[in-house]
Amino acid sequence: MPQTARITKAVIPAAGLGTRFLPATKAMPKEMLPVVDEPAIQYVVAEAAKAGLDNVLMITGRSKRALEDHFDRVPHLEAVLEAKGDERRLAAVQESNNLGDIHYVRQSDPQGLGHAVLCAKRHVGNEPFAVLLGDDLIDARDELLSEMIRVQQAVGGSVIALMEVDPAQVSAYGCADVEAVEGEDFVRVRGLVEKPAPEDAPSNLAVIGRYVLHPAVFDVLERTAPGRGGEIQLTDALETLAGAEGEGSGVHAVVFRGRRYDTGDKVSYLKAVVSLAVEREDLGDELRPWLKEFAAGL
Numbered sequence: 116m117p118q119t120a121r122i123t124k125a126v127i128p129a130a131g132l133g134t135r136f137l138p139a140t141k142a143m144p145k146e147m148l149p150v151v152d153e154p155a156i157q158y159v160v161a162e163a164a165k166a167g168l169d170n171v172l173m174i175t176g177r178s179k180r181a182l183e184d185h186f187d188r189v190p191h192l193e194a195v196l197e198a199k200g201d202e203r204r205l206a207a208v209q210e211s212n213n214l215g216d217i218h219y220v221r222q223s224d225p226q227g228l229g230h231a232v233l234c235a236k237r238h239v240g241n242e243p244f245a246v247l248l249g250d251d252l253i254d255a256r257d258e259l260l261s262e263m264i265r266v267q268q269a270v271g272g273s274v275i276a277l278m279e280v281d282p283a284q285v286s287a288y289g290c291a292d293v294e295a296v297e298g299e300d301f302v303r304v305r306g307l308v309e310k311p312a313p314e315d316a317p318s319n320l321a322v323i324g325r326y327v328l329h330p331a332v333f334d335v336l337e338r339t340a341p342g343r344g345g346e347i348q349l350t351d352a353l354e355t356l357a358g359a360e361g362e363g364s365g366v367h368a369v370v371f372r373g374r375r376y377d378t379g380d381k382v383s384y385l386k387a388v389v390s391l392a393v394e395r396e397d398l399g400d401e402l403r404p405w406l407k408e409f410a411a412g413l
């Protein structure tokens with residue numbers, strides 16, 4: 116039976132150690148790294164709000180403070196900008212305060228993404244919910260989350276997002292074994308494997324950081340033993356749900372063909388900054404000719 120409860124909650128895990136981005140992430144979560152002039156996580160919260168999810172639970176770690184401060188008001192700074200009549204910067208400062216109702220829970224010992232999602236159990240309760248990874252950016256011009264919500268509301272169970280990657284890259288991701296669903300543009304997930312060796316990968320379809328999950332995932336996560344890297348893997352719990360029957364089981368996937376950036380990876384982060392900056396009205400005109408000249412000299 117499809118689970119038809121309306122989806123209003125978004126969970127954003129941001130408690131990882133961010134070791135790929137050291138030393139920048141020594142005292143600051145990688146989700147706070149600026150992509151042009153907004154921290155990566157602000158794009159993610161804005162994406163959730165755009166899909167109608169304005170009840171946000173952030174899973175934070177040791178650097179909770181920077182995240183909380185960013186989504187809070189700064190009366191003194193706002194007063195200074197107001198007194199100067201700097202409406203543009205005032206609006207930029209206030210934008211992140213109005214994206215939704217943001218809650219925080221701390222994952223004091225980061226034991227993996229599955230463990231981070233489990234920290235949301237009490238807040239979420241018994242309704243389907245979205246998970247957006249705080250270091251994964253989906254270009255605002257491309258639709259993904261609303262499509263995943265539509266699929267979850269139609270077929271129930273859980274819905275993941277997949278993206279085709281170069282087969283040599285698949286070992287950096289969770290990888291899905293899928294089959295077509297007749298007459299539909301989404302697919303059914305038969306199985307999932309976390310970071311397989313290329314020769315063991317069932318496809319070149321990689322799991323990316325957007326999920327719409329049935330609350331049945333919590334019970335499964337509680338029973339999921341640490342997997343790859345000694346971490347409790349969300350992919351392992353979804354693999355269990357994909358093969359199970361009954362209430363809350365079943366996993367479908369939307370194959371995303373738009374623009375996505377992993378801001379936890381240095382090269383992908385740099386690509387995100389450049390791609391988004393050249394599109395900006397206030398920066399593009401100056402940046403584009405410089406970039407062309409720079410590239411010509413490489």
Ligand code: UTP
Pocket residue numbers: 128129130131132133134135136174222224225226227228230231248249250379
């Ligand atoms: P990553 O797999 O990118 O792990 O997490 P990481 O530890 O943050 O980064 P590296 O590999 O050491 O550089 C994917 C998402 O899950 C969150 C991260 O914050 C990121 O948004 N996460 C991961 C948690 O919230 N808790 C965890 O225990 C692990």
